[in-house]
Amino acid sequence: MVSQQLDLGELKSILEKYAPGGRNQLLPALWAAQNCYGYLSEPVVVAIGKALKVPLADIYGVIEFYTMFYKEPVGETIVRICVSPICTQRGSREILNSVCEHFDIQPGETTTDGKYMVEAVECLGLCDFAPSALVGEVPVSISAGATPQSWIQSPDPAPLGHLEGDPCWLLGSCGEVDPAEVKDYEGCGGFMGLKRTLQNPPEFVIEEITESGLLGRGGAAFPTGMKWKFASQAEGQPKYIVCNADESEPGTFKDRVLMEGYPLSIIEGMAIAAYAVGSHYGYLYIRGEYMRAQSIMQKALANARATGYLGKNILDTGFDFDIDVRSGAGAYVCGEETALFESIEGKRGFPRLKPPYPTDQGLFGKPTDINNVETLCAATWIMANGAAAFRSLGTEGSAGTKVYCLSGDIAKPGVYELPLGITLGEIIQKAGGVLGELRGVLIGGAAGTFAGPDDLDLVMSFEGLAENKYFLGSGVVNVINTDRDMKQILYSLAHFFAHESCGKCFPCQLGTQRQLEIMEKSVQGQLTNADLVALEDVGFAMAETSICGVGQMASTAILSAWEKCPDVFGLEESFNGQK
């Protein structure tokens, strides 16, 4: 057995570091061991289980849950090719096939020389560089016609990407300064929000955020001020601040850009939230695929600590707050807040039943405020500039700006910060307009909805979209022209959800698979009217009965495509699927 040849000596220092934290340190310990040995062999896992006092079956369950943990040896370099709906539009499945052909392997296999393992993965958050891949830790954009030899053997790191703001409130000097340097950040007004925060009582901060009308930017649009108030009033200590940086919604890459380009603004936002809520501990949970963002955030955290913006007695005010970075390991569902808590606690990322809500019983069962990256950046800006200034843009129900992620068939894909309340057409124009003839726009991501070519005057605000049964979600605007294969896009949407369902509740566990099978038939041109009735029933059951947002939203995009353009399924007309 290969595993018996392993030298477990190196594991000793890993175990010494993580054992005192027990199960809560399971994911960091597994990551450290895997980085050391390349994979998680049985003897290594047994040693981790003993040291951290976690039942072995439970650790096995954790390894099996997260796609980035391997229990078998893998290639020296893992080539992860994105087959999400966005990259699929730009030929990533064909690229996957040609790479596998080149190496003479199947997806998930390692080359005979042990150098490369090739995997098909879901969205890598590089949608502005589609088709994209991760070669080891290097994010790359695969240029048309590039041979596998060129982009895999000497990967060219993708830059931060195209950024534009009108105004640049949250983006600030993102992309223009050394991101982790405190001096650079201070030079463009950084930490003014935290200073103003610490000069006032926590109630003032909560009032200011409430006044600003800020709604959560992760997708659910919950009023941030109200969330902070609930967390501050909740019984129980300690309280936690969690930043949800598990950005995995296909089409979304704004949080990656903010982390890689403006990390100190996120740290400042977490410190502001902590002060408002009365917390001294924060966790920044970043998806495992964002390796570059993780290392930039680590550097920024160290610099913030060294300059007195984090740690004990921040800016001599007596306020203590520090942040631990946690890496996900390949699970979309961990972007669901309670699944994220489970993951930090060293478990499979199963969403919890609600109530209780996180502000009452969140991480480790304690009152927890969990906010998206962009939400925290907005809080930073609001505390520096005031609630009234934030309200000066946007609409009555949707104050301020939104950082949109534009991808697909547009002239300049990238991240755009724009006032809420402008139209879909205006947003697309900002990015240089549609390339080719517009077929549709996927708004809000895989869990979003399709808009048609006649919907360009849709008002992009939380309330404006909700009125028309759309969701702003995380701010995805994915433009699709008539050259794209809609059936293939819908298939990859279904594939995404089937791959990412956690398997906890029956409707999502079974429904995402059945939905995928129906979309498979659609691609093969074998769809019948009865299949479409089944598709509607499956979508209905998932939406009405799933435990968390993953299952509840798993069918919205596909069913909206059917409603907007029934011809995508190759059938004559739409019909209502009453049995």
Added chain:
Amino acid sequence: MSEEYVQLTIDGTPISVPTGTTLLDAAKDVDVDVPVICYFAHTTANGLCRLCVVEVEGARMLQAACVTTVQEDSVVHTRSPKVERARRTILEMLVSTVDISESPELQELVVDYECYPERFEGGKKRQPAIIDDNPVYLRDYSQCVMCWRCVQVCADDAQFSYALNFSGRGFDTQIATFFDKPLPETTCVFCGNCIGVCPTGALKAKREHLIEQGVAPEKVMEFTRLKGKKKKSHNSAG
């Protein structure tokens, strides 16, 4: 502590139950039968199967009766068209995935809800091979509905043995031991709790299985004893 009561209406019948009562228990009080698969009175309710969903007027979506507590003035419908459609679809998806030939309660539900699982014909099924790795019981996960009860009683809900957890994810989730090892090589103490709580034929006592296979009851011991001795020399069997 004096109990406080909540007034609500279930299928048109007004009732009053103590605060904190689940909709499932409240329905029992008015003799309304709400179907469940994963729910079991002696294990922590996880609300997995969603078959017990009911329609609560004003709620954003259907509510799982086993984990939703009563609210003042709620108007609850346990068999509205929406409820029927959701339950029927979940059952159809389940039955087209799992072998329910030894699960009479599920078979009854399929009839009751006029299910047509054939609409998913050709879809993926869960059909792992039977695991026969110990003298006490068999594991036939092609009959497993993923109710989690066995994992729960093996862990904090009863035995604290922690021999069972999961492999895979999503549709491909399965109950598993550490690195899929045979049970005798795990922390399993053969308490039998998991067999007791299994709602289908997925976990079955070896004795029962052998008798079904035509082995005379007085001969059963010969088979299980033999297996028990074999265990030591054939650790990786199964």
